[in-house]
Amino acid sequence: MASSFARLARSAERSGRLQVSKEPVDNPPYDIHKLGDVVLRTPARRIGKVDEAVRDLARDMLVSMYAARGIGLAAPQIGVHQQLLVIDLEIEDPASPPLVLVNPEITAVGGSICTYEEGCLSIPGVYLDVVRPSVVDIAYRDEMGRPKRLKADGLMARCIQHEMDHLNGVLFVDRVSDADKLNSGLKEQGFDPADVRSIA
Numbered sequence: 001m002a003s004s005f006a007r008l009a010r011s012a013e014r015s016g017r018l019q020v021s022k023e024p025v026d027n028p029p030y031d032i033h034k035l036g037d038v039v040l041r042t043p044a045r046r047i048g049k050v051d052e053a054v055r056d057l058a059r060d061m062l063v064s065m066y067a068a069r070g071i072g073l074a075a076p077q078i079g080v081h082q083q084l085l086v087i088d089l090e091i092e093d094p095a096s097p098p099l100v101l102v103n104p105e106i107t108a109v110g111g112s113i114c115t116y117e118e119g120c121l122s123i124p125g126v127y128l129d130v131v132r133p134s135v136v137d138i139a140y141r142d143e144m145g146r147p148k149r150l151k152a153d154g155l156m157a158r159c160i161q162h163e164m165d166h167l168n169g170v171l172f173v174d175r176v177s178d179a180d181k182l183n184s185g186l187k188e189q190g191f192d193p194a195d196v197r198s199i200a
């Protein structure tokens with residue numbers, strides 16, 4: 001998910017097993033695929049064992065996400081079809097550890113149905129309203145393979161749902177109901193509206 005605020009972060013040196021510097025680097029380990037790339041439409045597979053290779057991948061995803069000033073990234077966005085997400089809503093705070101989600105599942109949704117403007121590192125420059133539940137309960141494994149549960153609301157709930165969509169080959173533009181704004185927003189940024197697979 002893209003952040004519309006982009007102040008520079010200071011370097012991160014604090015705790016957190018997977019914490020990497022949040023300072024944007026010029027040559028991130030992965031390029032982020034953009035709308036129109038078929039890899040974004042391929043469903044991700046569950047991860048069997050959470051080992052050092054998975055942690056290395058999560059670190060590289062974080063570096064790539066911080067380089068793009070994003071707050072969430074799903075493995076399919078870098079062309080890796082595994083159920084792995086990284087999220088950091090505090091990219092300006094070097095001491096705040098990121099969240100790493102392996103094999104996340106939504107176990108309940110609640111709250112209200114709310115509208116919020118989303119963006120995506122795979123569709124840069126496009127920000128459009130999407131309707132989603134305001135609260136989600138999820139089950140997942142952390143970076144050490146430990147089973148975890150989380151009840152999320154606000155921006156975290158929004159970001160989790162957006163990133164989990166990526167694991168199913170779904171992009172936020174698929175959920176935009178205002179076709180006029182969708183088409184003009186995409187065209188302004190050089191994207192082809194024909195690459196949307198509407199489920200709105």
Ligand SMILES: [Zn+2]
Binds near residue numbers: 002121172
């Ligand atoms: Zn996205």
